[in-house]
Amino acid sequence: xxxxxxxxxxxxxxxxxxxxxxxxxxxxxxxxxxxxxxxxxxxxxxxxxxxxxxxxxxxxxxxxxxxxxxxxxxxxxxxxxxxxxxxxxxxxxxxxxxxxxxxxxxxxxxxxxxxxxxxxxxxxxxxxxxxxxxxxxxxxxxxxxxxxxxxxxxxxxxxxxxxxxxxxxxxxxxxxxxxxxxxxxxxxxxxxxxxxxxxxxxxxxxxxxxxxxxxxxxxxxxxxxxxxxxxxxxxxxxxxxxxxxxxxxxxxxxxxxxxxxxxxxxxxxxxxxxxxxxxxxxxxxxxxxxx
Numbered sequence: 001x002x003x004x005x006x007x008x009x010x011x012x013x014x015x016x017x018x019x020x021x022x023x024x025x026x027x028x029x030x031x032x033x034x035x036x037x038x039x040x041x042x043x044x045x046x047x048x049x050x051x052x053x054x055x056x057x058x059x060x061x062x063x064x065x066x067x068x069x070x071x072x073x074x075x076x077x078x079x080x081x082x083x084x085x086x087x088x089x090x091x092x093x094x095x096x097x098x099x100x101x102x103x104x105x106x107x108x109x110x111x112x113x114x115x116x117x118x119x120x121x122x123x124x125x126x127x128x129x130x131x132x133x134x135x136x137x138x139x140x141x142x143x144x145x146x147x148x149x150x151x152x153x154x155x156x157x158x159x160x161x162x163x164x165x166x167x168x169x170x171x172x173x174x175x176x177x178x179x180x181x182x183x184x185x186x187x188x189x190x191x192x193x194x195x196x197x198x199x200x201x202x203x204x205x206x207x208x209x210x211x212x213x214x215x216x217x218x219x220x221x222x223x224x225x226x227x228x229x230x231x232x233x234x235x236x237x238x239x240x241x242x243x244x245x246x247x248x249x250x251x252x253x254x255x256x257x258x259x260x261x262x263x264x265x266x267x268x269x270x271x272x273x274x275x276x277x278x279x280x281x282x283x284x285x286x287x288x289x290x291x
Contacts, residue, residue: 031055031093033086035076035133036103037069038062040201041151044243045100052247057089059133060103076103076129077121083136090140098250099137099148101130106166107208108226110218118208119165126169127176134180138189145188147250150177151242152193152258154265158272158280161225161288162218170195178257192249193258197265198229198236224289237262 032049036042037058046069049056058064059082063071074085090096105125107118130150141148155163156170177193184191207226215222245261260269272280285291 029053029055029093030097031057031089031095032098032100033057033059033089033096033133033137034100034102035059035082035086035129036101036151038064038071040102040203041196041199041239041242041246042100042102044239045102045246048240048243048247049098054098055093057093059085059089076132077124079132082129082132086133086136086140090137093140095143095146096137096140097144097146099133099141099146100151100246101133101149102151103129104151104203105208106163106203106206107210108162108222108229109165109208109210110162110215110222111164113210113214113216113218114165115214122165123169126166127172130173130176134176134191138184141184141189142187147255148177148180148184148189148191149246149249150191150193151246152177152195154195154197154260154269156195157269159284160229161284161290162222163225163229174258181257190255191257192255194242194245194249195258195260195265195269196237196242196245197260197262197268198232198234199239199242200234200236201239204230204233221290228288 030053032054034042034046034049034056037046038060039062043064046056046058046064050068056069058069058071059074060071061073061075072085072089074081076082103125105122107122109118134148137148140146150173152173153166153170155167156174160167174193174195177191181191209226210222212219242261249255249259260266
């Protein structure tokens with residue numbers, strides 16, 4: 001009987017160092033969570049992070065194509081799902097070094113006829129999802145002085161005709177990043193928003209564009225604006241450039257709270273701040289073929 005106890009004790013003792021070694025390996029490897037990492041900018045960011053040696057989790061409704069990224073399914077529009085997914089990833093990794101929020105939804109619709117269910121869904125995905133992700137990740141980010149980067153848009157600073165809800169949500173993302181950075185900086189965590197301009201991804205084709213029955217008298221204007229926006233996006237920057245900008249922000253010692261991506265977009269952002277709003281709005285009307 002005593003010999004059996006000794007054998008079990010010895011077995012536990014040999015297993016203990018191995019378990020501790022695995023736990024140390026998991027805790028020492030940098031971990032990143034990308035919300036919306038299954039496509040577009042999020043996917044490119046996840047791939048870049050893998051190449052830098054991160055352990056990467058994708059949180060989205062759609063699985064990441066590739067075995068090296070673990071997907072935890074969650075819908076950003078459903079309250080509580082992001083929190084559960086991010087906490088599960090954080091507990092498994094023991095700490096989060098980087099959170100990237102890249103989930104997004106866009107709709108081209110006239111303000112007068114926009115449906116409440118549509119624009120509320122947009123804000124759930126674009127803004128409230130980011131709030132929930134930050135709240136859930138904060139305890140894990142504080143463990144190693146991590147970073148959080150929210151993917152905003154230049155459209156949050158320069159208006160996009162008939163994409164008013166998207167632009168408004170992205171303007172809110174920029175302020176959320178600034179506010180969160182103020183609160184979390186004393187705990188060693190930095191928060192930034194990155195603002196891409198038109199980017200060539202499938203996001204263009206997922207946009208909810210109101211048709212003639214929904215847009216009514218606004219239909220010609222909505223069609224011209226959405227077509228111009230689609231052309232800008234598909235003729236715009238490669239998502240890998242945005243992913244590179246996200247990684248540069250993540251590795252900066254003193255990252256800006258809000259920054260745009262690319263020389264052209266930096267110039268446009270500067271001009272929108274320097275010129276009177278009526279000048280910017282005139283330029284926007286011309287660019288989007290509006291009267």
